[in-house]
Amino acid sequence: MTSEEYCKIASAALSDRKAEDIKIIDIRDLSPIADFFVIASGTNLNQIQAMRDAADEALFKAGLNVKQVEGNSKSTWILMDYGDIIIHIFSREDRAFYDLERIWGDGKVVDIKED
Numbered sequence: 290m291t292s293e294e295y296c297k298i299a300s301a302a303l304s305d306r307k308a309e310d311i312k313i314i315d316i317r318d319l320s321p322i323a324d325f326f327v328i329a330s331g332t333n334l335n336q337i338q339a340m341r342d343a344a345d346e347a348l349f350k351a352g353l354n355v356k357q358v359e360g361n362s363k364s365t366w367i368l369m370d371y372g373d374i375i376i377h378i379f380s381r382e383d384r385a386f387y388d389l390e391r392i393w394g395d396g397k398v399v400d401i402k403e404d
Contacts, residue, residue, distance in 0.1 A: 290351060290352070290353075290374055292324045292374055293313075293324075293325065293399060294359045294371065294397065295348060295351060295353050295371070295374055295392050296313045296325045296327050296374055297313070297375075297401060298347050298348060298351050299311060299327050299344045299347060299348055299374070299376055299381060300327060300329075300361075300401050301347070302343040302344045302346070302347035302348075303327070303329045303340050303343065303344055303378070304339075305343060306336065306340045306367065306395055307336065308329035308330065308331060308336075308340050308378075309329065309330040309331070309332070309366045310328075310329065310330050310379070310384075311327070311328070311329045311387075311391065311401060312326075312327070312328045312389075312396060312398060313325055313326070313328075313398070313399040314326045314389075314390070314393050314397070314398055314399070315396055315397040315398075316393055316396045318396075319393065319395055322375070323370075323372070323373055323375045324364075324373040324374065324398070325373065325375070325396075326374075326375050326376075326377060326380070326389065326393060326396070327344075327374060327376045327377070328376075328377045328384070328389055329377070329378055329379070330378075330379050330380065330381050330384045331378060331379070331380060331381075331383065332380075332385040334362065334365070334380075334382065335365065335376075337340040337364070337365065337367060337374070337378050337379075337380065338362050338367075340378050341367050341378055343366065344369065344376055344378075345358075346402050348371060352361075353371055353374075354371075355369055355370065355371055356370045356371060356372055357369075357370040358370070365379065365380035365382070365383045366378070366379050366380070366383045366387070366403075376387075377389060378399055
């Protein structure tokens with residue numbers, strides 16, 4: 290399975306938990322830290338935690354294990370490192386503040402529905 294396919298699995302899991310504004314950004318040509326970022330927003334701490342759990346479970350079932358997680362049940366930004374994929378789950382406010390889409394604006398936004 291490719292990194293992009295794993296991103297789409299994570300995106301679907303996040304969507305199932307009503308994540309807002311899910312984006313996949315291809316950063317392969319920009320940075321050696323990862324191939325893709327998956328970015329999504331939640332409306333409250335419980336939803337953010339549910340999104341984290343859903344993405345992790347879906348990727349685990351697909352054969353991908355998380356290497357590191359930053360953030361806990363009280364965090365408004367959770368970072369999940371899967372090596373080639375990094376998932377960022379934010380509160381709306383933190384996402385607007387950190388604005389990763391602007392920082393990584395030279396990356397290519399991947400069409401989630403594209404097959």
